[in-house]
Each structure stands twice: as structure tokens, then as C-alpha cells.
Amino acid sequence: MIKIPKDYSEAKKWIKPIFIIMIILPIVLIYFAINMRKNSLPELFEAPSFNLIDQNGIQFSSEEMVGKYWAVNFFFTKCRSVCPMQMSKLKTFKEQYPGIGLELISITVDPQHDNPERLKEYIQEMSLNEKKWSFLTGDKDEIRNIVVNGFKSGMDEVQNDGLFDIAHANYLLLVDKNNVVRAVVRFDEQNFEEKLFGLYQNISD
Template identity: 35%
Template sequence: MDVPKFELTNQNNQTISDQDMLGKVYVVEFFFTNCPTICPIMNQNLKEVEKAISDSNFGVISITIDPKRDTPENLKIHADRLGIQNPNWHFLTGDRDYIYKLSTEFNIYVGEDESTAEGLNHSGKLALIDKNGKIRSRYDERGFPILYYSGLNYTDPEGKNGSLAGQYHPQIEWLKEDIKKLLEE
């Protein structure tokens, strides 16, 4: 599946689009800087991925779902606070309706109404994009397709996700493996 077309503003006030990322392997996440729950974990896990990959053809696209507060200036502060060195890690902002529509095109859940607390709900899913602008995935150990990676390594205590109760899901490790494979293509 082709990556949805996008064009947003990054933490350096530069316009970044899907076309700018062609030739790179990258991960897309939806997040916001003031998120008190999963976003800090997702950002730290993506930093771990970035550290393990260290390839100039690898990048991360972090799209805020709270553009009113996450201005380019605030995204720059966030990137600096995280110690991001990769010039291909773009923290993107823009029009909230556009971002919401983009999340639906990616099929990654983001709350619709930003004026409510629900509007800042979002999934911890990550999309992996290859050098040709295609969304890529893998199969889990039981042969089921994983269309998106979890931004969180997690244990499924009750076996609700098609796994055995208590099974550990090493999604970030899988993501690293798959990025390395795609960089070699």
C-alpha cells in the first residue's frame, strides 16, 4: 500500500512531504508533546530504534495531533529535549483537520474532536515505510500479519491479541529488524 501523501511543517519551519522521504526507510507515528501516557514511551523506543540503525537513509516522521500547542518552536524544544540528532527525524505540525484526515488514511487511530479530552486519544501504532513510499509489514510468530507495529513493547496478559496469555510482544525489536532489511533492499 502506498504511503498517504502528506505535506506538513517540521520543527525547523521546513515543509516536509512524503516526496522528501522517498529513498529513505522511515517510521510514522502520531503523538503530541504534552502526552502524559504512551507518547514518552513511544519517543524513547524510537530513539532506541534510531540508535540501533544509525543509517543516513533512516528517518522518523512524528506527526502531532495537538498542533495548537505543538508549534514548530515547541516541537524544536521537544526534539532538543529528546536529544534528537538525526536530520531525518521530523516532528511535524499543521492543520488539525488535515492531520486527522491523514491519520485515517494511514488507518492509525486519532481522536476526532480536538476540543474534548477524547480528541487527544490516539493509538501507539507505527507505520513502517520503505524507500519506494510503500507501507510495509511482517507476520508474527503464528503467521498472522502485523500491519502496524506497536510503539510499545508489551505483554498481552489475557491473550486478547491472538496470542497466548502472558506472551511478550517484542514489537520494537521486530521494527529494528525490518528497518535493517528494508535498508538493504
């Protein structure tokens, strides 16, 4: 009968646990690496609270967005400079990613002209999909406060070649489910739609 050395028996007890660790450890490391990258965007600032009116004439509260991922931009229906491009890119984004859980909010910076009826007409003129997309209007001073102080964005009435115009931000702000702004995306960036989708994936569950 062959006598197995005692030290071999002791070593054999450790083979299985070590083998298990060698399998599990890489999986755990990969999991944490993915999640660290997934939520790597900085927390910029808390999105403001607001109560406005949507394109259907219904009161819209920012509280409705708690627990959701959303993005907000600023526009007005008379705008002939950057606004059509903004809406075109958001329209393309929704078409490219129809099942995405990101809601869009577009706030007019010309509420005196852009009432709910005008917003509804604009949506039809631009052939925009209203699903998970709210167009908001309200009191002029309240909107200025929301845009300038709340979202820390520019808004100013100017004369452009003798014509009335409203200068406003040409970017979109991405907000997480905790109501914190996590990214700012310029509409004139290349591959805007793909970049926005990637940023959304970074902060989403």
C-alpha cells in the same frame, strides 16, 4: 596401447559441466531463498501524500521520502501516557542502529498547540537526535485527514479524568522506498527496537 572405450569418452565430456552445476546450483538456490525471505512482507497500502511543516519551520513534503525507507508515528507534546514511551523507544532505536538508512517521521495530533517552536522545545526536553528524524505539524483538519484516511489510524479528542486528551495510535508504520506501508509495529511489543530493525532489513535493498 590401451584402447579407451567410446562410451567412457562420451561420459567424460559431461563430467566437467555436471561438476560446475553441482557447485553453482546451491549458490543460486541460496541466493533466491535469501531474497524471497528478504522481501516477504505484504504490501498493506500506499502511504498518503502530504505537505506539513517541520520543527524548523520549513515546509516538508512527502515527496521528499520517495526512494527512501521511513517510519511514521503519531504523538503530541502534552501527552503523558504513551508518547514518552514511544519517543524513548525510538531514541533507543537510533542509538542502537546509528548507521541505519531508515528515516523517522513523527506527526503531532495536536497541531493547535504543537507549533514548530514547541516541537523544537520538546525535542530538547526529550534529548532526541534530530538526524533523519522530522517532527511535523500543520493544519488540524489536514492532519486528521492524513492520520485517519491516509494512514488508516485512529485520532479522537477525549476527556480523560476530566482532562483534555487525544486518543491516537500506539504503533509505528514502516514504509518502503516505493511509498507503500509494509508493516505495523506496536510500541508496547517486547524487543521493539530489534523487531523494527529486522523488518527494515526485510524490505531494504
